[in-house]
Amino acid sequence: MPGARPRWFTRAVAPRRKASGSSRSASPRRWLPPPPRRPEDRRPPPPEWLLERGMGAGSPPALVHQGGCTMAKGVRIQPISEGQARRALYEHVEACPFCNPDTALHVIPE
Structure with a gap:
């Protein structure tokens, strides 16, 4: 619907007066604040x-990946520190051929 506003968005309007001459009037609508934001x-x-x-179960490490590698998916993946990644590459764990963590860590295989 064009021009539709969120439910919390209302305009301030003048109170309506009844045609019957009653002095009782409705209270004006007020601006409602936006809904509370979720924490970051x-x-x-x-x-x-x-x-x-x-x-x-209990299988040896197979590959070392960089954190943003798209090939690193599944339940067999675990986060490691930079030192642990270097140590694994020096201990002859293969580097991922897609993200090349050995190049990023400046590790030259023997």
Whole structure:
């Protein structure tokens, strides 16, 4: 509907008078405040580095990813620190071929 306003938005209008001559009038409508805002998103920032585990319970690490890698999805992903990511790459855990965390961390494989 064009020109539709949210429910909380009302105009101030002059009170209406009844035609019967009654001195009783309705109180004017007032501006209603906007609804309270939700607090800002309180989620923690996304991790900078991710470790992907292999299939099965207790399996060794399979890949190291950067935090924004689109290939890092699923339940086998866990956040790790930068030091842990470096250590995993030095311990011959493969780097993701899409996000190249070894290049970002300046790790040269042996």
